[in-house]
Amino acid sequence: MDISQTDEQKMLQDSVTRLLERSYDFEARQKLLASGQPWSPDTWQSLAEMGILGLPISEESGGFGGSMADIVSIAEPFGAHLLIEPFVSSILLGGQCLAHGEGPAAEAQLARILTGEQTAAFAHEEGRGTADPALVSLAASESDGGFTLNGEKRMVLGGAQADVLVVSARARGAAPAKDGLSVFMVDPDQKGVRIKPFVTIDGRHAAHITFDGVRIPAARRIVAEGYDVLEQVISKAIIALCAEAVGAMGALLRLTGEYASTRKQFGTPIAAFQTISHRLADMKIAYVKARSNLLYTTALKDAGHASPLDVSVLKGQIGTLGRQIGEAAIQTHGGVGMTDEISIGHFHKRILAINALFGDSEYHFRAVGQSLASS
């Protein structure tokens, strides 16, 4: 199993980092957020031109067939710069589903996504964290050569901006069940689709979306039996999200170390107080644990050996270790750590959001324990 970064990955990571250092420092990002734009079209276009939008998509689907390790190499700097562009929602989730989809409609749609001219959103979550696709219950009832969608999706990232909604729905049976799940392509302008847009604590645009008798022609069901596809797509997205979180943790560690070395109270840098220096050490230990988990799980994934259990271990650890690092960073900054004016809190909020997506650490730890106990 290959666990070292290749030269190509290093180059990719460096070029993404250079792009973001040039055009996406914290001030620029805050200005972008304040402008009300959901993301920067310029940055999105630059990423498309660098081939990054096609990176996670297989070559036969028109992408570059990048490995998990390739994706992780770029997702870490995305996290370290708090990128709000829809890489996860439009590419890793929406785009990947389209790539697994059947039929010319999915193929044509994906092509428009990969050039960056359009975006997709993944309408999947239904409650306070639909960790397992088997829990999906939005109904797709089959009749007259098509389907009718009824139900609600929550926290659809980029949902109000998307040109196409990729919707997971239950065509047969009742949740929880792995069988009977399908994936549909839905036009957001279609009758019966109601979109309630909002902004998230980590600066993303998202929406709750209601489907009220939405008619879908059979040709727009892109995956008929979808559990495995959804599971694959989501586990890849989880690893990429974890890489973003690790990027954010690295930034928090660096910034907090710098702050503690320069902030003086009682005539000395606060890093000289043992309670502060030991907390910094704990942050470092947490970071090393998180990153080890990330990189090794990534290698397992590329070798085809990452089980759902491995992914749950990663997701659970990242959520817990990330929160620990974020809280420690805020506490070490004192009053200024409580403001929205510096990046510290924004990194923490990104980590909290990642923890809540696709099952929080509590969910994943229990899932791991349950699986161990019953095997």
Add this chain to the structure above:
Amino acid sequence: MTSQTKAELDAFRDEVAAFLDTAPTDAIREAGRKTTSAFPPFEQAVAWQVILNEKGWAAPDWPEEYGGTGWSGAQRTIFEEEYRKRDLPPLLPNSLKMVGPLLIDLGTEEQKAKYLPRILSGEDYWTQGYSEPNSGSDLASLKCSAVADGEDYIINGSKIWTTFAHKSNRMFMLVRTSAEGKKQQGITFLLLDRTDFPGMDIRPIRGLDGNAEFCEVFFDNVRVPQSGRVGAENEGWSVAKHLLKHERNGSSNSPVLVRYLQRITESAREEMSPFGGRLSDDPVFQRDLGALHADVTTLAHFERLIMGGHEMANDPALPSVAKTMTTELTQRVSLMMTRIAGLEGLSLQLDALTVGSGVDPMGSELDLIAMPFYLNSRATTIYAGTNEIQRDLIARSLQVA
């Protein structure tokens, strides 16, 4: 433990309950449900104080001669319990719990007559100007200066993290009046009758939860009368230390945590667990709820002992023990709340959080407050002396010479 009979206390509870059921307006109740900080929504908290003051209940722990209620510890506990059950907003702390008690102890008769009635009535709100950009934990290093000029002082410098400075009409502050001797020696405690003196500039600062609760305050040759001084010139540090006792002693914090746990439990009964059934049936949730309940109950027991005058209350480390215990438990409860809210806690809903906006929350009311409460409560281990400093104080009380 108390001189009152059970029947008397029951009658008292009925009286409190009847009042709290009818007196608060809808806006005040809404503010209570949407409180996500030690500092409740300002306007409604003031409105509520006006109502409580008319009843004579705005400052239960003040001495009776100054407007306190003269309640026993048991009565105060009953009042707190009934108060929290109804999710009413806490009163703003600075005036009633800080500068008021300080003036009662150390103010001149003139200062007491001038300020105390307006503190009780809610007409005045006092902001606390202690911290500076370079003087936080090491407060005594503060630099904002006041130079005597005739009957006045001329103030130059800045204060930061000044909670609700932008809503207040008065400020109590620490200024440097001398650079001689130890840093604690040249500090003076001042009362400012206005927060809009010429040369004063207030900049609100947005917090992690998206709300501007604290401010930076700039002083550029601000002229204030010397009659606002509490204590002697250069002896403000001992005045501040005296006030700190009131700030850290706080009151009882357990009732609000008990109530939060109830709200958490109610939500868990509604919510599906990803492992099947309701979240409230989930053994992991039950275990964690149990552990939190045990700690909240412990805090409640502790607070009752202190309020009942147990000798433990004389322990010099007690304020620091109480502060550390309470704030870290508050953070754990807030974390549990975000766990219940899950994904629903990620949407930024500043409109729905604003009292009187008429905007409905997208999920439940618990989902609405969970994340702002969690983020805001990160501050509890930072303000009023960071918990690192509190642990130093506790440790110091244990060391032998």
